[in-house]
Amino acid sequence: MTELFKKAWERIKEADSIVLISHINPDGDALGSSLSMYPVLKNMSKKVTVCNLTKPLPDYLDFLPNFNKVTNKLPKSYDLMISFDCGSFDRLGIEEKPPFLINIDHHISNTEYGDINIIDPKAASTSQVVYNMLKTNGIDINEESAVCIYTALVTDTGSFQYESVNDKVFECAADLVRCGVKPDYVAKMLFQRDRLSRLRLLAKAYDTIELCCDGKVAFVEVTKEMMEITGAIKEDTDTIVNSVRAIASVEVAVMLREDDEGIKISLRSKNYADVSKIAVKYGGGGHIRAAGATLKGEFDFSKVKNMLKEDLKEILKGEE
Numbered sequence: 001m002t003e004l005f006k007k008a009w010e011r012i013k014e015a016d017s018i019v020l021i022s023h024i025n026p027d028g029d030a031l032g033s034s035l036s037m038y039p040v041l042k043n044m045s046k047k048v049t050v051c052n053l054t055k056p057l058p059d060y061l062d063f064l065p066n067f068n069k070v071t072n073k074l075p076k077s078y079d080l081m082i083s084f085d086c087g088s089f090d091r092l093g094i095e096e097k098p099p100f101l102i103n104i105d106h107h108i109s110n111t112e113y114g115d116i117n118i119i120d121p122k123a124a125s126t127s128q129v130v131y132n133m134l135k136t137n138g139i140d141i142n143e144e145s146a147v148c149i150y151t152a153l154v155t156d157t158g159s160f161q162y163e164s165v166n167d168k169v170f171e172c173a174a175d176l177v178r179c180g181v182k183p184d185y186v187a188k189m190l191f192q193r194d195r196l197s198r199l200r201l202l203a204k205a206y207d208t209i210e211l212c213c214d215g216k217v218a219f220v221e222v223t224k225e226m227m228e229i230t231g232a233i234k235e236d237t238d239t240i241v242n243s244v245r246a247i248a249s250v251e252v253a254v255m256l257r258e259d260d261e262g263i264k265i266s267l268r269s270k271n272y273a274d275v276s277k278i279a280v281k282y283g284g285g286g287h288i289r290a291a292g293a294t295l296k297g298e299f300d301f302s303k304v305k306n307m308l309k310e311d312l313k314e315i316l317k318g319e320e
Helices: 002-014 028-042 126-136 143-156 167-178 183-191 196-206 224-230 240-245 276-281 301-319
Strands: 017-022 047-051 080-084 101-105 116-119 210-212 217-222 252-259 262-269 290-295
Touching (some): 002 080, 101 126, 143 167, 196 217, 252 301, 262 276, 262 301, 276 290
Parallel strands (some): 017 080
Antiparallel strands (some): 210 217
């Protein structure tokens, strides 16, 4: 990684106008990673645009420094684009290839669509990759950048619960605290600002939970009607599948969400099942323990469940 970090930084130093972009429907790692670079590049006197084509952005991340700088429009011209936490070019939501693209990610399923690809599947978050790049190049991390990197690290490790967490993750977190991060503040912003709409949606979604495969798999459904009745937004569905995985007997939790694109499949596993294999089969991607895909076309929940049950039986049988 050291050579890649240095090669990327040389390209960054050469550029005058830089676009920082993350995948559509961004999570904490996507926005946190991209925003962490904003003050660094501004301190280098670069012209910087932080871009995400999603509108509106998830408001639970509105406390991130420079959140209000994020735009959904690309500048007419720029020298360099840096993408964060995005496994494939199409998920950036843009059509034309940039003049030069540095692709920074930690997903093993990344398609390496950049001119420079910095992909570290061993990292717990893309923000950890950014942190390592900054440290390798001797760049000081100020408080604003540290808050963004730390928030991304917290959200992508499930508050340091996942198996991606190791000594390097805690060393990174400790250093970020030394840079000015207040962990209690970040925790309050992320986890103590719940919406009533989300709680009402949870109640309706939990009523649909179905166990199969001897209790090792749990399905949960979210329909458009549920969203409308409760006044919920897509963001309100983010933690549902994780909470269903918490059922004692469950190894794999699957959330099916109905939206305008089709049926969104979110998969989470607890101990041994590689759910990324299923996501890739249906045109998606992700991690071993967290992955997803979207099925477009004439599908209903029943049909999708039947398809996934067969896949899950094979996954559970082969990896237990």
